[in-house]
Amino acid sequence: MGSEKEEQFYKRLKEELNNTTTWPSSYLYKFIIPTDKDKITRIENIFDNKGAVINSKKSSNGKYTSVSVQLIMESAEAVIEKYKEVGKVEGVISL
Structure with a gap:
């Protein structure tokens, strides 16, 4: 993602998380x-x-792996x- 696009994405995500979630x-x-x-x-x-x-869990052909992580987060900023951080790992797709 371009940095401006990325910034807009995270700004929108933060707003959505704060509007729909009670922290932690x-x-x-x-x-x-x-x-x-x-x-x-x-x-x-x-x-x-x-x-x-x-x-x-590996995909059926073993080429990709899905990783799910569940934990208690303190705020939208922490999320x-x-x-x-994960975005720095090459090839990661966040869902």
Whole structure:
């Protein structure tokens, strides 16, 4: 995403989260990444020591892996911060 487009996306996400959620709240992240143990480990490490429940499942052909992360987040800003961290992992698609 271009930085201006990305900024608009996160601004809109923050507004939506604040309008629909009472913080702290449970939040479910979903990502799709090319199957690569190092990339999966990097995502897991971003949420490590946060009490997250992390599930991963390979696609039927094994080319991609979906990673779901559920944890209690303190604010919309905290949710967005994690999306930005995970976004630094090459090939990640955030759902």
